Amino acid sequence: MTDKLRNVALIGHGGSGKTSLAEALLYNAGVTKRFGSVDEGNSTLDFEPEEIRRQSSVSTSFHQFSWKNHNVNMIDTPGDQNFFTDTRMCMQAADGVVVVIDAVDGIKVQSEQAWEFADEFGLPRVIYINKVDRERADFFKTFNDAVEIFSPKPIILQLPIGQEADFSGIVDLVNMKAWTYEDGKAKAIDIPSDMQETVETERETLIENIAEADDELVEKYLEGEALTDEEIVSALRKGTLERAFVPVLCGSATMNIGVDFVAGLMADALPSPADLGPRTGFVPGTDTEEQREPSADAPFSALVFKTVADPYAGRLNLFKVFSGKLGPDGTFYNANKQTKERYNQLLHLRGKEQKSAEGAGPGDILAVAKLKETVTGDTLCDPDKSIQYKAAEPLPGVVSFAIAPKSKGDEDKIYSSLAKLIEEDPGLKLERNEETRQTLLIGQGQVHIETTVEKLRRRYNVEVTLNIPKVPYKETFKKKIRVQGKHKKQSGGHGQYGDCWVEFEPLERGEGYQFVDKIVGGVIPKTYIPAVDKGISEAAQKGVLAGFPCIDFQATVYDGSYHSVDSSEMAFKIAGSLAFKKAMEQAEPVLLEPIMEIEVVTPEEYMGDIMGDLNSRRGRVLGMESRGKNQAVRALVPLAEVLTYAPDLRSMTGGRGIFTMKFSHYDEVPSQIAQKVIEELRTQQEQEK
Numbered sequence: 088m089t090d091k092l093r094n095v096a097l098i099g100h101g102g103s104g105k106t107s108l109a110e111a112l113l114y115n116a117g118v119t120k121r122f123g124s125v126d127e128g129n130s131t132l133d134f135e136p137e138e139i140r141r142q143s144s145v146s147t148s149f150h151q152f153s154w155k156n157h158n159v160n161m162i163d164t165p166g167d168q169n170f171f172t173d174t175r176m177c178m179q180a181a182d183g184v185v186v187v188i189d190a191v192d193g194i195k196v197q198s199e200q201a202w203e204f205a206d207e208f209g210l211p212r213v214i215y216i217n218k219v220d221r222e223r224a225d226f227f228k229t230f231n232d233a234v235e236i237f238s239p240k241p242i243i244l245q246l247p248i249g250q251e252a253d254f255s256g257i258v259d260l261v262n263m264k265a266w267t268y269e270d271g272k273a274k275a276i277d278i279p280s281d282m283q284e285t286v287e288t289e290r291e292t293l294i295e296n297i298a299e300a301d302d303e304l305v306e307k308y309l310e311g312e313a314l315t316d317e318e319i320v321s322a323l324r325k326g327t328l329e330r331a332f333v334p335v336l337c338g339s340a341t342m343n344i345g346v347d348f349v350a351g352l353m354a355d356a357l358p359s360p361a362d363l364g365p366r367t368g369f370v371p372g373t374d375t376e377e378q379r380e381p382s383a384d385a386p387f388s389a390l391v392f393k394t395v396a397d398p399y400a401g402r403l404n405l406f407k408v409f410s411g412k413l414g415p416d417g418t419f420y421n422a423n424k425q426t427k428e429r430y431n432q433l434l435h436l437r438g439k440e441q442k443s444a445e446g447a448g449p450g451d452i453l454a455v456a457k458l459k460e461t462v463t464g465d466t467l468c469d470p471d472k473s474i475q476y477k478a479a480e481p482l483p484g485v486v487s488f489a490i491a492p493k494s495k496g497d498e499d500k501i502y503s504s505l506a507k508l509i510e511e512d513p514g515l516k517l518e519r520n521e522e523t524r525q526t527l528l529i530g531q532g533q534v535h536i537e538t539t540v541e542k543l544r545r546r547y548n549v550e551v552t553l554n555i556p557k558v559p560y561k562e563t564f565k566k567k568i569r570v571q572g573k574h575k576k577q578s579g580g581h582g583q584y585g586d587c588w589v590e591f592e593p594l595e596r597g598e599g600y601q602f603v604d605k606i607v608g609g610v611i612p613k614t615y616i617p618a619v620d621k622g623i624s625e626a627a628q629k630g631v632l633a634g635f636p637c638i639d640f641q642a643t644v645y646d647g648s649y650h651s652v653d654s655s656e657m658a659f660k661i662a663g664s665l666a667f668k669k670a671m672e673q674a675e676p677v678l679l680e681p682i683m684e685i686e687v688v689t690p691e692e693y694m695g696d697i698m699g700d701l702n703s704r705r706g707r708v709l710g711m712e713s714r715g716k717n718q719a720v721r722a723l724v725p726l727a728e729v730l731t732y733a734p735d736l737r738s739m740t741g742g743r744g745i746f747t748m749k750f751s752h753y754d755e756v757p758s759q760i761a762q763k764v765i766e767e768l769r770t771q772q773e774q775e776k
Contacts, residue, residue: 091157092157092450092451093353093359094160094180094183094360095162095181095183095184095353096164096183096184096185096210097161097162097164098174098185098186098187098202098204099187100198101144101167102189103166103192104341105144106130106132106133106144106163107125107340107341108185108346109131109161111271111343111346112159112161112346112350113150113161114271115343116153117152118437119131122271124341126142132148132438133148136541137538137541137542143166144167144170145165145169145170146173147162147164148438149161149438150163150437151435151437154353155350162178162181162452167197167534168197168531168745170514170538171197171200172512173393173512174201174204175481176393176479177393178204178208179208179478180393180405180452182363182450183212183353183357185212185215185349185353186198186201186212186214186215187215187217187340188217188229189229190216190217190226190229190337191221191225193225193229193232194232194715195743196689196690196744199236199715202237207479209330211328211329211330212327213327213336213349213352213356214233214241214333214335214336215335215337215349216337216338217340218341219250219251220254220341220344221251221339222251224251225250226337232716233335235715237333239331239332241334241335242293242296242333243260243289243292243335244261244334244335244336244348244352245338245348246337247337248279248282254344255267255344256344257337257348260293263286263290264278265278268343271342273347294314294319295308296326296332299326300332301318301322301325304322327356328356328358334352336352360450361381361450363381366378366379366381366409366410368474368477369475369477370473370475371473377474379410379411381409381410381449383412383449385410385411385449386468387412387419387467387469388410388476389466389468390466390467390476391463391465391478392406392463392478394511396507396510396546401456401457402457402510403436403455404454404458405436405452406467407450407452408448408451409476410449411449411469412448413446413447414446415444416430416433417429418430419467419469419470420467420468420470420473421458421461421467422468422475423464423475426460427470428459428461430455430458432455433447433455434453434456441454464478464513482514483747484514484515484516484529485531485532485746486535487518487556488536488555489523489525490517490526490527490552491554492550492551493551493552501543502517504543504547505517505543508542508543512539514535515530515539516530517529520559522559523558525557533737540553556730558726558727559681560633560679560681560756560768561630561635561637561679561753562630562631562633562638562671562678563593563638563677563679564593564676566593567590567591567674568590568674569588569590570670570673571587571669572586572619572622572663572664572665572666573586573662574586574658574659574661574662574665581653583653584650584653584654585649585654585655585657585660585661585662587611587659588644589619589644589667589670590643591642591643591666592643593639593640596753597639597752597753599638599639602644603641603642604616605644606645610646611649612654615649615654615656618659619659619663620642620644622663622665622667623667625660625664626663626667627640627667630676631668631671632678633772634772637671639679644663677755677756677761678755678764678765679754680726680727680755681725682725682750682751682754683725683749683750683751684709684721684722684748684749685706685721685746686721686747687701687719687720687744688718688745688746689718689744690743691716691717693739693743694711694718694720697720697736697744700735701722704724704725704728704729705725707723707724708722729748732748733746
């Protein structure tokens with residue numbers, strides 16, 4: 088039943104304990120017979136060799152369990168920014184979220200970014216403050232930081248009994264009971280006497296916060312009447328669903344303390360697919376909005392949010408049903424590709440295992456194998472009632488490496504293998520830079536690229552080398568100049584004759600190449616003018632400084648001459664080319680470099696190092712702003728200076744800083760640096776000959 092279904096994503100920064108929490112939930116529900124451990128490499132959910140080696144999730148995994156007569160589809164997402172595209176894409180399948188925060192490390196930048204994803208998709212959430220048993224754990228500091236940083240406001244539902252090595256249980260402020268744990272089993276005890284005052288105060292605060300979600304309860308509370316447990320639970324659910332507040336629990340996933348309350352709150356307070364109401368899409372090929380109710384009686388519709396390259400089943404497409412129902416086999420319509428797809432089996436994913444499903448209804452998360460056209464982001468629907476949903480976009484890449492095969496002849500194998508990995512991971516991109524003649528693999532960070540290379544080797548037996556990419560410099564000139572381009576050749580019979588006078592002048596950055604025809608009186612016939620243009624534009628692909636394309640200039644042909652017999656389009660094309668080369672040599676040519684706009688988000692204590700580092704990279708700071716407890720700085724920095732920025736930032740901030748980067752514009756390289764770059768480039772070109 089849809090109202091008893093919960094689709095819950097576990098999100099938070101890397102190392103906060105999401106997978107450990109998931110393992111505890113599965114163990115407590117009787118789904119697994121042993122308590123899987125990330126540290127020991129026997130986790131049910133982190134099963135890829137790369138995950139076992141790194142002891143952290145690199146891809147979202149899925150499992151199901153039952154609790155309090157509710158069925159929970161659990162979505163365990165990566166917390167490392169390198170794999171946040173996968174986190175964001177898979178959160179499209181969630182209806183609610185558990186945000187896992189480490190009581191030792193507190194709220195990291197990645198925690199805030201994951202919270203923003205939940206905001207983007209309008210997901211109600213619960214916070215679980217984990218690792219309260221660890222040295223230096225501080226529940227109240229972590230909670231107060233959450234109140235300062237996050238909105239809607241977090242509210243405490245539980246208090247820890249003890250902290251660090253003394254942590255042994257929790258006090259539940261809803262029913263005013265205390266519990267200690269042994270081997271994951273809760274045992275009721277009296278509320279410790281030294282906690283009575285704190286418990287009373289926090290209970291009062293909780294009642295005030297919860298009552299605010301219900302006008303009738305506010306009135307009852309203000310009149311001094313006591314609220315019943317049923318009223319509190321009902322208001323807690325209402326406030327959570329309406330995102331008026333975020334309930335906060337605490338515990339230790341690895342010690343299995345408080346995990347049962349997380350499962351209970353998933354059932355009691357997080358939404359079913361029915362609670363979120365109709366899903367809005369649009370009629371394919373139009374801007375007309377269309378809605379689908381989360382009902383089995385509505386026309387079928389679903390969104391493909393992830394693709395997995397399974398070594399046995401082939402390509403698996405994971406989708407979430409928004410409306411309607413499916414049988415165990417049949418046909419549906421891909422609205423993006425405008426084609427029907429046949430399927431023979433529906434699958435539930437349970438870690439690395441798969442189980443056949445008898446059918447699907449609203450809210451179900453399933454996989455289907457061997458669809459021919461379907462990829463991540465596509466909408467599947469009823470062919471007679473088609474609809475298309477807007478899918479989330481992958482995060483922009485921030486790091487790129489030039490990729491090449493270790494063995495000759497492996498180029499095709501690289502491209503075909505990477506194409507499969509890119510289907511699985513939309514955060515990757517493969518581009519060919521024609522100027523540098525390099526193939527670039529672009530991703531979310533160095534770890535992302537390294538993990539991809541590991542998968543290439545393990546799955547497809549392809550070994551590659553990674554190199555820092557060459558910078559795609561450009562050239563231009565600073566001086567306005569008039570030159571003659573003349574091509575004259577006699578060789579028996581017809582000769583070749585083309586003669587043009589061209590004025591070259593620099594343009595503003597980003598204006599590209601412009602050609603102007605100012606020929607009057609037919610001194611050059613109209614039929615030959617395009618040839619002059621073509622000769623200049625082709626010659627401009629290779630400047631005189633270091634062979635890079637010349638940009639941002641205007642060429643105006645204003646005079647010339649022709650021969651009635653010997654002139655031809657080819658002759659005038661050569662004349663245009665000669666004019667360009669002569670102009671470049673005489674018009675103060677300069678080297679241009681790509682400038683990137685970079686945004687760095689980091690805890691405030693690292694800002695001095697970040698600013699100093701950006702200045703050393705010839706950066707120009709555009710502005711700064713506060714982001715919760717973090718600072719964000721925007722700057723313009725030459726690409727040549729940030730090719731290895733990802734590992735450098737990780738080192739500077741202990742992995743707590745993140746950045747995004749996008750191309751801004753081209754700008755002149757300072758003369759002393761330009762000379763050095765040109766010499767190095769010419770040496771490289773000589774060696775490559």
